[in-house]
Amino acid sequence: MILFPNAKINIGLNITERRPDGYHNLETIFYPIKINDALEVVESDELTFTSSGLDIPGDMEDNLCVKGYHLLKKDFDLPPVAIHLHKHIPIGAGLGGGSSDAAFFIKLMNQKFELGLSIEQQQNYARILGADCAFFIENKPVFAFEKGDEFESIKLDLSAYHIVLVMPPVHVSTGEAYRGVQPAPVKESLYDLITEPVANWRKHIKNDFEANIFKNHVTIRGVKAALYEAGALYAAMSGSGASVFGIFEQQPDLSHLEADNEVFYGV
Numbered sequence: 001m002i003l004f005p006n007a008k009i010n011i012g013l014n015i016t017e018r019r020p021d022g023y024h025n026l027e028t029i030f031y032p033i034k035i036n037d038a039l040e041v042v043e044s045d046e047l048t049f050t051s052s053g054l055d056i057p058g059d060m061e062d063n064l065c066v067k068g069y070h071l072l073k074k075d076f077d078l079p080p081v082a083i084h085l086h087k088h089i090p091i092g093a094g095l096g097g098g099s100s101d102a103a104f105f106i107k108l109m110n111q112k113f114e115l116g117l118s119i120e121q122q123q124n125y126a127r128i129l130g131a132d133c134a135f136f137i138e139n140k141p142v143f144a145f146e147k148g149d150e151f152e153s154i155k156l157d158l159s160a161y162h163i164v165l166v167m168p169p170v171h172v173s174t175g176e177a178y179r180g181v182q183p184a185p186v187k188e189s190l191y192d193l194i195t196e197p198v199a200n201w202r203k204h205i206k207n208d209f210e211a212n213i214f215k216n217h218v219t220i221r222g223v224k225a226a227l228y229e230a231g232a233l234y235a236a237m238s239g240s241g242a243s244v245f246g247i248f249e250q251q252p253d254l255s256h257l258e259a260d261n262e263v264f265y266g267v
C-alpha cells in the first residue's frame with residue numbers, strides 16, 4: 001500500500017505561554033499544501049526502513065515512521081513490514097514533513113491491517129510522536145491551539161490563489177526557534193483574524209518565530225521581502241522556518257530566486 005504524505009504551512013503563529021513540561025502553548029492556522037513524499041509499506045520477514053530522494057538525518061530507529069511502527073506494535077499484533085519512504089518535502093523547513101510521514105504511517109497501518117482505529121484514536125497515537133503529527137490525520141485547514149495538537153475546524157479555501165513556497169539553503173532547528181521567543185498572550189485570536197480577506201492579513205497576522213530567526217538568518221528575511229516585492233498579498237515564514245511562503249493572485253516570476261533557493265510554484 002502506498003500513500004502520499006503532504007506538507008503544511010502555518011498561517012500565523014502566536015506563542016502564548018511556556019508550559020511546565022518545557023513545551024509551549026501556541027495558536028496557529030495549519031493549511032495543507034501540495035508538496036508530497038511517497039510512503040510504501042509491504043509485509044516482510046523483518047522490519048526494514050529504506051529511503052530515496054532527499055537524505056534524512058539520523059538512522060532507521062530515529063525515523064518517525066519506524067517510531068510509529070513500534071508505538072502501534074505495543075497495542076497490536078502486527079507482522080514485520082518493509083517501509084520505503086521517498087523523501088521530497090524539504091527537511092527542517094517548518095513544513096512538518098517528518099510529522100506528516102508519521103501520521104500517514106498510522107493511517108496506512110490502520111487501513112492495511114484493519115486496526116479499526118477512529119480518527120481520535122489515530123490522533124492520540126500521532127500526538128505521542130510529535131506536536132505537529134496529529135494535524136495530518138484529518139489533514140484539513142484548522143485553528144490549532146495548546147501544543148499545536150488540539151483543533152477547531154475552520155472554513156479556509158485558498159484554491160483561487162497561487163501559493164509559492166521558497167526554501168532557502170538554511171536549516172533551523174525547532175528547539176532553537178522556540179528558545180528565541182518570549183511568549184506573550186494574544187490581543188486578538190487568529191481564529192477571528194483568519195476570517196479577514198487575505199489582503200488584510202499582512203497588517204494583523206504574524207509568526208512569532210520570525211523576529212529572532214530573521215536576526216540570525218538574514219537570507220530568510222530577504223526571501224520574505226522578495227515575495228512582497230513580487231506582489232504577494234501575504235508572505236510569511238512557515239512554522240519554525242526556514243521555508244517562506246507567499247500567497248499571490250497570479251503566478252509570480254521568481255526566477256531571480258531560483259539560483260539560490262528551491263522554489264515550488266502552485267502548492
Ligand SMILES: C[C@](O)(CO)[C@H](O)COP(=O)(O)OP(=O)(O)OC[C@H]1O[C@@H](n2ccc(N)nc2=O)[C@H](O)[C@@H]1O
Pocket residue numbers: 010022023024025026028094096099129130131132133146147148174175178239240
Ligand atoms: C513549529 C511547529 O512546526 C509549528 O507548527 C511545531 O510547533 C513543531 O512541532 P514538532 O516539530 O512536531 O515538535 P516536536 O517534535 O513535538 O518538538 C520539537 C521541540 O520543539 C519544542 N516545542 C514544540 C512544540 C511546542 N508546542 N512547544 C515547544 O516548545 C520543544 O522544544 C520540542 O522539544
Ligand SMILES: Nc1ncnc2c1ncn2[C@@H]1O[C@H](COP(=O)(O)OP(=O)(O)OP(=O)(O)O)[C@@H](O)[C@H]1O
Pocket residue numbers: 056057058062063064065085087090091092093094095096097098099101102132174239240241
Ligand atoms: N520521516 C522523516 N522525514 C524527515 N525527517 C525526519 C523523519 N523522521 C524523523 N525525522 C527527523 O526530524 C527532523 C525534522 O524533520 P521535519 O522535516 O519534520 O522538520 P520540519 O520541517 O522543521 O518540521 P516541523 O514543522 O514539524 O518543525 C529531521 O532532522 C530528522 O532527524
